[in-house]
Amino acid sequence: MKPAPFDYHAARTVEEAVALLAEYADRDGRIIAGGQSFVPMMAFRLARPSHVIDINGIAALGRLAVEGEVLRIGAVVRHAALETLGCAGVLGRLLSQMARLIAHKPIRNRGTFCGSIVNADPAAEWCLAAVTLGAEIVAQSVREIRVLGADGFFTGAMTTTLAPDELVTECRIPLLRDGTRFGFDEVSRRAGDFAMAAALATYRVEDGRIVEPRIGVGGVEPCPKRIAAAEARLAGAAPDHRLFAAAASEAAAAVEPMDDGEASRGYRQRLVRAVVTRALERSLS
Amino acid sequence: MSQKLEVKLTVNGRDYVLSLEPRWTLADVLREHCGLTGTHLGCEHGVCGACTVMIDGQAVRSCLMFAVQAQGKAIVTVEGLAGPGGELHPLQQAFIDHHALQCGFCTPGFLMLAHATLLESPDIDDEALIDILASNLCRCTGYKNILAAVKTAAAVMKARRRQP
Numbered sequence: 001m002k003p004a005p006f007d008y009h010a011a012r013t014v015e016e017a018v019a020l021l022a023e024y025a026d027r028d029g030r031i032i033a034g035g036q037s038f039v040p041m042m043a044f045r046l047a048r049p050s051h052v053i054d055i056n057g058i059a060a061l062g063r064l065a066v067e068g069e070v071l072r073i074g075a076v077v078r079h080a081a082l083e084t085l086g087c088a089g090v091l092g093r094l095l096s097q098m099a100r101l102i103a104h105k106p107i108r109n110r111g112t113f114c115g116s117i118v119n120a121d122p123a124a125e126w127c128l129a130a131v132t133l134g135a136e137i138v139a140q141s142v143r144e145i146r147v148l149g150a151d152g153f154f155t156g157a158m159t160t161t162l163a164p165d166e167l168v169t170e171c172r173i174p175l176l177r178d179g180t181r182f183g184f185d186e187v188s189r190r191a192g193d194f195a196m197a198a199a200l201a202t203y204r205v206e207d208g209r210i211v212e213p214r215i216g217v218g219g220v221e222p223c224p225k226r227i228a229a230a231e232a233r234l235a236g237a238a239p240d241h242r243l244f245a246a247a248a249s250e251a252a253a254a255v256e257p258m259d260d261g262e263a264s265r266g267y268r269q270r271l272v273r274a275v276v277t278r279a280l281e282r283s284l285s
Numbered sequence: 286m287s288q289k290l291e292v293k294l295t296v297n298g299r300d301y302v303l304s305l306e307p308r309w310t311l312a313d314v315l316r317e318h319c320g321l322t323g324t325h326l327g328c329e330h331g332v333c334g335a336c337t338v339m340i341d342g343q344a345v346r347s348c349l350m351f352a353v354q355a356q357g358k359a360i361v362t363v364e365g366l367a368g369p370g371g372e373l374h375p376l377q378q379a380f381i382d383h384h385a386l387q388c389g390f391c392t393p394g395f396l397m398l399a400h401a402t403l404l405e406s407p408d409i410d411d412e413a414l415i416d417i418l419a420s421n422l423c424r425c426t427g428y429k430n431i432l433a434a435v436k437t438a439a440a441v442m443k444a445r446r447r448q449p
Contacts, residue, residue, distance in 0.1 A: 106334065
């Protein structure tokens with residue numbers, strides 16, 4: 001339960017961090033941000049980086065601000081900062097609701113939004129939010145700066161398209177228009193545990209009809225995803241309980257759940273129906 | 286040879302200058318190098334909360350951060366709760382009064398969690414407090430008494446603030 005030896009580098013600037021990554025990436029040099037998943041992995045020796053590059057001292061990465069039509073979340077912005085986010089309108093309220101379900105407060109005081117995205121746990125709230133809301137991920141290396149869509153960024157459990165020498169410097173989430181309704185729900189065995197299924201729903205209502213529906217499901221397949229069939233069921237219809245139940249059925253039919261010690265395939269399928277229904281019901285309150 | 290770094294930690298207002306391997310967690314360094322064994326290590330992977338300390342006013346798992354990362358920060362451990370003359374902190378007294386500990390292993394973590402919580406939200410309501418206390422594990426299942434103790438301490442601390 002003790003991490004293996006490594007050399008420690010405290011980067012002061014993004015340029016320094018990516019230069020260190022370029023130098024050490026091929027020797028399993030790794031970035032540490034909040035470390036709330038990475039340190040346990042090191043303690044279990046599932047991760048044995050030879051070099052650890054600490055970005056916590058890079059002031060520029062602590063930025064959390066609305067700019068134009070997007071919320072920009074720097075690489076060392078903690079979950080707790082999103083929990084008490086006072087800006088970004090509807091999006092801010094949505095994120096602060098989701099943040100409260102991430103692990104426990106002492107973990108949220110240290111863990112970061114961008115770190116969660118890079119860690120790519122199938123059950124992570126932020127990965128679900130990123131995919132559902134069409135976030136962009138900014139990846140920097142000594143070679144280039146890439147802006148990646150969250151859709152396609154996650155390629156499997158704990159796996160992304162990020163190159164070993166790339167540092168995620170920030171995530172950008174488009175603001176939600178005033179009047180956007182949203183709901184989030186997840187099921188876990190104990191408070192703060194990983195979700196066995198989670199759903200995020202957003203839509204607007206124009207002339208009594210649903211427009212721009214988004215339904216995302218996480219914790220079910222190796223990567224979070226939007227459910228086109230459920231969105232199609234909602235689009236253009238009047239929001240009511242029967243419609244929500246029908247959309248939830250579409251979602252349950254559209255997933256191929258993981259089967260693991262935590263929850264069986266069949267159970268997860270039933271959870272999808274439940275969390276999508278509840279997320280949609282919450283959008284009414 | 287593993288790298289060793291000279292690190293200055295400020296714990297309970299006192300400076301410790303130490304030569305540390307970067308892989309050593311803050312929890313291990315507090316116990317093994319500062320001699321502050323009040324901070325307990327249960328699971329060593331961030332689940333149990335026994336190692337909770339306060340860093341710059343916030344509750345943090347000391348097993349989930351490396352000691353080198355805590356340089357320049359104000360660290361408070363359970364040893365920093367009591368007053369200079371050894372008088373117990375209201376939280377410590379309330380834990381005794383409400384029998385909020387049985388084996389006591391989880392107690393330092395709960396005290397630091399509660400301390401940070403009451404500093405941040407002195408008027409925290411029951412629902413939020415229960416949610417916070419779920420952060421840590423008590424295997425003796427003494428949660429009811431822990432909740433009662435923290436609520437009592439919150440009231441005592443508030444009364445003290447009113448009459449300086």
